[in-house]
Amino acid sequence: MTRTAGFVFLCLLLAFSVAKAQEGNPQTENRIRQLEEKLRCLVCQNQTLADSNAELAGDLRRQVREQVAAGKTDEQIIDYLVQRYGDFVLYNPPFKATTVLLWVGPFLLLAVGAGVLVVVLRRRRRAPEEAALVPDEKRLVERVLGPAQAGGEAAELRNGEPR
């Protein structure tokens, strides 16, 4: 297996070993856990710092715990790690110039989609009563029913089943 696959396999296996003991008061524990869930493990890159059992994750969790004990704010702790590992360590991508498209994109697309929808719907209200036939359909109908009938019968042909 390549190095990557080996890494990934190792992470999956490590993930099974539950090695966290819970101590201290629940509020701090909660805060620590929430912080850890905002951060990504750099070794097992698909897991949060809270879930990963890679050794580095353990070291980083210890750092987080120490900093919380030292009275640092959440922002300071996250900043501390981002300074050392870059934005990659954030489990949720930050909102900055380079990620504007990421965060705004979907809603922009939605707006575009909605716009297209409105335009199409408006156009359809002014469309002819029945859909125009494609050449083959036209020929079929003309052959069966004679040229003059081609328009109205199309509807019946197409809407075979009553709705």
Add this chain to the structure above:
Amino acid sequence: MKRLLIPLAVFLLLVGFLAVGLNRDPREVPSPLIGKAAPPFELPLLSQPDKRFAPGDMRGKVWLLNVWASWCVSCRDEHPVLVDLSKKAVLPILGLNYKDRNDEAQRWLQQFGNPYQLSVVDADGRIGIDYGVYGVPETYLIDGEGVIRYKQIGPLTPAILEQKVLPLAKALKK
């Protein structure tokens, strides 16, 4: 109809990105420390635990800081490259022994050779965190002002040395 070409255009743009992406390693986490001062530390030497070293001691010189450990399999691949480099005496190489045991580390160096001018001991990995280490081996090129100029994630190879590290080191020395 121009509108109908939009899906094709979007697709071709996507293919462009994917083609570039084929040459990138998605697992690699680049360092935000490049261009910044190497984080300070004061650690004991592997060979003489009562003596200490700080990066400031290397002021005025361009040097390599190599993060290694005796339990690290890839380090063994990289080691001959470092030993070779040290023989050429082009660039001082200093080691950061990461989360290791002194006796095993020293035994490893005895077995595989010692390219390091000296090695410091980062027993609990704290300094590693300061340097953004997330895997071993990693290597930093630090200039005379103590600024990190390049980080190699993963083992150094002769090709990388020749194409990236040594030319940069030469340019920095001037």
Add this chain to the structure above:
Amino acid sequence: MIPELGHFALILALAIALVQGTLPILGAARRQPGLVALARPAAQGQFVFVAIAFGCLAWSFYSNDFSVLNVATNSNSQLPTHYRIAATWGSHEGSLLLWVLMLTIWMLAVTVFSRSLPDDMVARILGVMGLVSVGFLSFLLFTSNPFERLLPPAPDGRDLNPLLQDPGMVFHPPILYMGYVGFSVAFAFALSALLDGRLDASWARWSRPWTTAAWIFLTLGIALGSFWAYYELGWGGWWFWDPVENASFMPWLIGTALIHSLAVTEKRGAFRSWTVLLAILAFSLSLLGTFLVRSGVLTSVHAFATDPKRGIFILGFLSLVIGGSLALYAWRASKVPPGARFELLSRESMLLANSVLLLVACAAVLLGTLYPLFLDALDLGKISVGPPYFESVFVPLMAPAILLAGLGPLVAWRKGDGAQAARRLRWAAIVALIGALFLPLAFGRWAALTSFGLLLGLWIIGSSFTALWVRMRSATRPTRAFAGMLLAHAGIGVFVLSVTLVKSYESERDVRLAPGETLSLGGYDFRFEGVKGVEGPNYQAARGTVTVTRNGAPVARMAPEKRVYHVQKNPMTEASIDYGMTRHIYVSLGDDVGNGAWTVRVHIKPFVGWIWGGCVLMALGGLLAASDRRYRTEARRREQADATLVRSSAA
């Protein structure tokens, strides 16, 4: 001998595919019946040879032939028989062969079930599928040969990844691939119609059951994968927005849009070119997914061993197929005349809105999955995009779609009666609102998001029942298609409800327990009895016993394990799950902390099983709809009559 036979069979299949991909299409364009007639036998021949090749590989695995590199890398003599066979598709090469086998199975199905289609249309469809096959067979033969030999043979194999030694491995890939590959039929239909200029309602009618069938397989395949991850991986998650998962989800989203769009094209002749585009996009996303998983471009826990050379090949193939079809679309779609008129409030407009929402959702998933790549390629830094992003983007996009899905079935074609629909739906709305507001209190905690999720789920279930009731009281009996649609919608409602309940009310604890110690969670008591050693067929395990009681009454005896497989020697956890209709109890072993004590992790997950239950309902709904008599003999006979007329009028 046998591997060489398999290899040769693949080469023959490629030769046939080359013929199948070119001559029939030419024959159809030039009206040469001789060439057109090649399509069906070619497709059948391809199936035979690919099946032979697959059989040879499976035989090599079954008979432990370690002179085949693939077998040596992925199997082992101690591996139980069924896993030895499943290991056939456990690697990149083997799974690719499975992919091609699925393609030939669909091709075979097309040759059998297309008697009512004009021959030149069948020729084009099989021709397009043949071209796809050429691409994949070439990829196999030139970069990923599963029959490569290892000489001298290994004494034994490196074993199948223990995570894959599971029934999930036997079912999930084949079912999933049937889905992925099945969209190639709709794709081929669409391209054939573009080439032919014959984009009429009958094209939509023919395409529909094929598309629904592929969709059913994909739904089940994804659900199975999710369930497998849930019980196998040990930490209780069931969807991680991992790139490979997204790669299967995107075709599903577009496939769903496609089914709905085909309904409009079939009934009203509208949205023709839009439906064609969706058909092209669905399969394109399947192909894109194949690329993403095998090229090393994205990190994923599912990714196969990567090789940039393979990545380049797939990307090239992708560009040709998708680029070619989108170019064909741009060129020929404008020849389609516009569809019929419909009002602002009509079934058509609701379905169009559905298409738009699903497409935007799919684009959002694609954006999130590829964004790290975009930034990296532009040297703009490295970020990671994970579940929090996807959830915050996907849920707001899907919510309106779910609301519309409840309303849609009660709105008539062409011109809907809003007042009437509102009147009929008022009870569903009231029940949904009351349920959404008060159910959370019954569970002990009220949160806005929980309430909203419950509202959506209850709404779509309630409105589906309403639609059924209205139809049953009307002159027209509900058809299977109609009932199937409602069942599938209800399935979505069940899915949404269970996701909401699990996410809002699940609880977990992980603690150190010595034998005899008890932990309490969610009204249950968990007593750790200790751990003892156990021998499995190809592993050794430490099996823990945990007795679960509720108010003293026994509930379950759970046996989580920590296994070490003989060959790969890495430890693996098998969680123990007590499956209940209203909750799953999930227990896994952590580490041995000495003196008989272990760390134990316990989860209680309310209603989590209904996540997959909802998916099964969706699939059943699809099955019901696809079995509508419209798609069976009476309709086919009428189709044949139409087709004969068309053919003779075109002559």
